[in-house]
Amino acid sequence: MTTAPSGLPASLRWDGGTLHLDPRGPAFFEDPYPAYAEMHRHCAFFRWHELDRLAVCGHSLVASLLRDRRFGRILPAASDGRPDYADIPQHLRNFYAIERHSMLDLEPPTHSRIRGLVLKAFVSRQVDRLAPRIEALANGLVDRFAGRGEVELVAGFATPLPVMVIAELIGVDASETAQLLDWSHRMVAMYQFGRTREIEIEADRAAAEFRDFVLGEIAAKRQRPGDDLLSALVRAETEEGKLSEDEMVSTIVLLMNAGHEATVHQIGNGVKTMLENGGANPRRLLADEAQGGRAVEEMLRFDAPLHLFERVALENVELPGGLTVRRGEEVALLLGAANRDPAAYMEPDRFDPARSGPAPVSFGGGIHFCVGAPLARLELRIALRVLFERLPDLRIAAPPRYRDSWHFHGLERLDLAFEPAAVRS
Template identity: 70%
Template sequence: MDSAPSSLPPSFARISDRGIELDPRDPGFFQDPYPTYAALHAIGPFVHWRELGNPAVVGHGLVSALLRDRRFGRILPAGEDGRPSYEAIPAHLRNFYAIERHSLLDLEPPTHTRIRGLVLKAFVSRSIERLAPRIAALAEALIDGFADTGEVELVEAFATPLPVTVIAELIGIGAEDAALLLDWSHRMVAMYQFGRTEAVEREADRAAAEFRAFIREAIAAKRRRSGDDLLSALIAAETERGSLDEDEMISTVVLLMNAGHEATVHQIGNGVKAVLEAGLYDPGRLFADERVAARTVEEMLRFDTPLHLFRRVALEDVTLAEGLALRRGEDVALLLAAANRDPAVHAAPNRFDPAREGPAPLSFGAGLHFCVGAPLARLELRIALAALFRRLPGLRLAAPPRFRDSWHFRGLERLDLRFTT
């Protein structure tokens, strides 16, 4: 049965043809943003969101097109090399933006093209599928830690340590440093939340300085003694466009570490919640067959993706056929999660349906900035969830799940479960 929300706006949102007034940090919204998205879909493919200060695009077709449209970028480049300037940043954020300045997320061609090519070459040299046995072993070991208890808080016991360990080992960083990496990552990612404070900014800057120093030491160690890891591959990688300098390498590793675990942590929690709340008779059967498991993972990504907001900036004056007009330098907010539930492309979009057919979810973006870690994330989800549902019969919710106050990067505070021992 489709649990489709009404197209009427929730009480905490004021929606009209002229736009939407809504604080993204209203608990009624970040606990369940989908009724609001349904109301926005009833208006059209985009609407002006006052609190965000720019148009918000919800239509699947328009979001997909804007992700691929080269008249839009992540930043407005300061010069021909495709880098941002960041000249006007406050002093208390100089360490944070020293990393961001070389990050793939904040670059455009030609610098983005060069760095992305080197990163992809390093990923290919590692062959993500080779990680499958290690991911499976980690999942089994984590489950061993609570399989006899009959209950577990999944976010801390399983969803967090698995992807953190995988990405750390892939990069070439010891898993014993996972706690440090998690702390730095959480403090840095908080910079992207709506309504951040100066205290959040200062914490992010301190984390960036510490993370940067840590990676610099790791690079020095790998230069002395390389290994079969991504960091060693980045040091060795060369193309016709040249190699990475050390600042670029540091920013790349920080991005891979932060993005390489945060989204997967949240998707494990969001996905397990979705499966259990859907009331499927035997969730384990969804992952017993690899093809069915792959389709179930895609539906998890569509149904409740962690990444809800991805900003683009107009690189020139643009007027689209849908009526959206932007001047050079103006931002547009692409609401990926809303696009994934567009009723124009998905029948009963608010129903979790592993057998669903239709366009691929936009959860990893598209175009120039498509997530380089998407294959790894999909592999981790398929293997980890197969082990979880196979090992824990009768898995069920033990308490109502609650989401964090972090709408842009949606994830559960905790997921308390019970199961049969």
């Protein structure tokens, strides 16, 4: 058994081809990248004892498995691609009632049908048309703290902006955003390592409340449809008969939860990255649209918001190197580690907006590639440009603090200081 070198999490050690590493250890979730570098030195895949499954960190293999149709999100219980949740605990019945119809836990043909409807509604709205509204919302948030000379960015900017944008896109009143955030946080906690029964009970209660809210919104859109995604889904239900009410509820819950969670983290991670690694003038990197787009892609690689995506083998699969993954075996794809793979990127721990190399795997891949990726990129580019244009002398005022949630890698606090600026009239 080999122990981790100095500077790595104390819990990290190797036992042959098995990694021992506590994902809840602060030394890891605050900065997982030294541990990822150690993984790359060891192997592209290995057993992770605490996760109790095979883990893959190599970029090429992660990208391949995201697209490999011999793997899925679930082992379908029926030919329609739905999971079997017949044996779920009673205290999680509401949570899994939503999960059962969620795109995230479906395989074809049901997944293909629902995703096609969402993409049709989502893409047809032409995400770029949202740019002026995103900019106006971002400026409005900056107006709230520009005159103070300080802000805690996660609560003051990174959290409210994405939830307001996704609420408007879906067609939910902005006054509901605080409640939507509460439900989302309680449900997303289900995906963290080492969840407790208390977390499960709260997630189930949130799922029931969220479902009731969405049902009310659906009823309202049936009476008064608008130019929004929920109205488009209602039309698909009533005119085409392609979407059930349960599927509509699950789709809206998923889009709300996923539509802001990762973007909150990426805005925080992106601002921190720019202040620590963007040079003397981060504003310059974001001013030009093309250059800002490259900077955003590098932020998504350098400090991604999602670090874990799980897949399950739908049949026996032999991986490169001769390892066989048995049908039903789960595999942990380490997206954050893959984005720092030295076999894919020169000097992977250096932030370089001009770098070449393969696309980062931050949004996943294959049929489960994030439908909101274009919107997330747009929000990040506009949010950071507005922030650095309005407050060009931004600086970190206290050590940043990450959340105890390794798979969703994001900041809990980012305290910033700046010279007070005039508030726009």
